[in-house]
Amino acid sequence: MFDFVRQGSNRVRAFFRKGALDADLDEEMASHLEMAVEENLRRGMPPEEARRQAMVRFGGVQQAREKQRASRGLPFLDVLGQDVRYTLRTLGRDAGFTVVAVLILALGIGANVAVFSVVNTILLRPLPFANSQQLVWISPPPTKCGLSCATYSSDAYEEFVRYTKSYDGVTGYMAFTGPDNLRLTGRGEPIPATGIEVLSNFFQVLGVQPLMGRSFTPQESRAGAHPVTLLEYTYWKRQFAGDPAIVGREIDLNGTPTTVVGVLPQSFDFGAVFSPGERVDLLTPLDLDKERTWGNILTLAARLKPGVTMGQAQAEANLVVPKLCWGERYPQSCGSYVNKHGTSMLVRTLKDYVSGRLRRSLIVLWSAVGMILLIACVNLSNLLLARAAARSKEFAMRSALGASRGRMVRQLMTESLILSTGGAVVGFGLAWSLVLWLAHQGSLALPLLSTLHIDAQALGWTVLIAFAAAVLFGLMPGLRMATGNLLESLKDSGHGSSAGRKHERVRTALVITEVALACVLLVGAGLLLRSFLKVLDIDLGFEPDHAASIRVEYDDTAPTNEASELKRGEIFQQVIARVSTLPGVEAAGIVDYLPLGPNRAWGTPAPQGKTFPEGALPGPLVYVCTPGYVRAMGMRLHGRDFEWSDGPKSQEVVMINAAAARIYWPGEDAVGKVLMSGKDELHVIGVVDDVHASSVEAEKGSQIYYSAMQNGPNDAQLVIRSRVAPATLAGSVLRALRDLNPNQPAVEFQPIRTIVDRAVSPRRFFMLLVGIFAGLGLLLASLGIYGVIAYGVTRQTQEIGIRMALGATRGRVQRTVLGRTLGMVLLGIAVGTVASFGAARMIASLLFGTEATDPVTYLGMVLLLIVVALLAGYLPARRASRIDPLVALRTN
């Protein structure tokens, strides 16, 4: 063992002292020879003979030197150094090729590293919580009744904690808050902030330690406790300039002094994990008692006890869920969390909840980008083959001089590795900038996106694929070159016919592979594009363009409920009237929940006089709005809208959507009919067309609209429809609101189109990326086609010359070349189409309104490939037709 170490360190030392040791040896050998000559002279030989005999006995001097060097240093490194220097020289001479090759590799490797980072962040990396694999999310599967059916009431939560034994802690947060729900006052203009109420054990269960200060205590979430808050890191930096003395300071939230008890670490981003696409600024403790009668408000998350498996937790949940009561005082509400499918409560890992539904898309993306790298490698292989063919004389010479096959293959592999390393360095830089840009796309509703960054794993991945790529594209040309026919290559007629033809066959096969891969990418991208267009085409039930919304702050406190409703009606009426006077405004109205955002449901109204079987009545989503909202949203209405006269004293009126109407009174006109909600009579005055409430792609459920003067809205979003671009109205709308209520914070004036865009942003993102990859693949494939056809034309210059001399027209020659191009491409398309069928089946679950065998897509892509191929083959075809027969026959 020691011997090995000693030898090793000696060798390393000798490696770095080459010059000195070489000089030393030379001196020694000179001395040796002199002594040998002396001895020979003493024996009586004449001087020349003495010298000659000495040299003969000594053997080859250079060989002795090399043997000694091999024994003392690190010969492997020496050879490598030689190869690298030689490669850099040859690559430098062929700058055009080197630049193209490095660029192609940079694109392929860079795209791969970027996608790897995305996949790593969203799918692979554990969540930024301690022992995050123990964290679970507890909820029923998504249903038509939206968020209200995915949450639990305060009573249910406490019961759940009491009945279960699998968890170290169960926590949750209030799911029904919208953005900008708080005002930061006391510093001039009120500034909007988004706050989420969380249970006091939220941070303990998740395993998050505040960066400064502490997290909440259970006392702070009880009624009457002094209001406290925890700030998120970025909010602290932005709003409070990273003030280190913030802990213990009081800030004014909604006019109430609130103590800041701590600042959360940078690694914690509530929005990134729980509500992608939205930013959360601060967190406050949730008082379970305050919201006890409100209904289902809590989402549930928990930490499994060590040793408890998911299966055990799920089994326990299945047993507990029938015992949960919505309200302990209402025994008939017990068991209300049980759904008829038997999947009442799902326990899954938090990671799965956060990013599980994206798994498919991300895997597709990863495969697509892997295919790009494959195409790039095939392309490079082609390029290197062409280059190696041009150097065949050089290799033949070296082989004749004694270079072993292994040595030459090694030198060619060194070339591939160097190209690959260059591509990896540039590609890594590309990936870095791409990842940086992506991480700042706040409007992209992908979870954990803000935590996207390049880390050591991405670097490792870069090295890995650079190496794999080098082997992939370098091996084939390397082996072919080193095993070439020596004699053929040394002959002066450079393009030997049989060798050249075989060479061209290999390159053609490579290009066919490229075309097939590009075909698969194109079909995938085409299918995703069609799906996206279909999604955009969906009738949302409202008009997102030319409309915008802004949150209105109002105060309707009054001694009685009725007085409050009257006051509210007055305030809203004033606001709407004022805003409607602004130039360009066509309609305005107020609602408490916008579509495609959070929603809530309560009650199961039943048509008067009809009976329905158990469970047939839906629990519709509830929206509370003012007159004018339906028009402002561009919803289609049959019947009449609310009027300001529909107040607390008049009969209770509602509007329902078409889906609800179909359930309540199938085949009849619902307008004028009455719904019973408990003892209340609800008169249906209008039927609106279905609106996509929870997601653009999901089915539409039942919806019911109450008047804001007969029911309390949870929030107030003012929706304005205008002829002019809504952005131009932002300033004047805010001023109008401020005039009426100086407490109005400067909230964002959000175009409705943005809401829709955010909802479809993940789909658009994936489609764009796959589309870009398909485009890249197409480009690379067309370059490959060009290369091979051009090579073929060059190789057959003489033959074409002869043909033209014998009477072939230019057109004929062009057609021949193009025909060959087409033949090659059609073969590639045939293979690619078969592969596409398989690939399309795998992405079938990602498609929307499009079959995996959609003929329009396939046909379109085939045509595109053919057109591109013909374009690629056009230039060489033209060159072929321009060949001057005399010149062609003269040259070799």
Add this chain to the structure above:
Amino acid sequence: MGDSKLDLLQGTLDLMVLQTLAAMGEQHGYGIARRIEQVSGDEVLLNQGTIYAALVRLQQRGWIDAEWGISDNNRKAKFYSITKRGRKQLQEDAEYWQRLAAVMGRVLEQGIANSE
């Protein structure tokens, strides 16, 4: 069998050099090469130059030491001497060779006896 010389394997040359140094004490490269030629009765095919590869190997393993000095003919030459570790190695290797030679001898004798 007598006319053609024996090609030396790398390890055997190293062993011969060690033995020479153990017997002769300090010696330079030329001297070692000549000594091996003489002792082996010119039966060994030795390109004298190859001795330097062996010398550097032995040096790196710490079995011999080297120092520049003056030869008897007033020439500058590099002198090598065996180290304590080298002596130990020599002893081990020599024992090994003797055992190997004995075993091979017995086995081959058998073969020759059988074929007769």
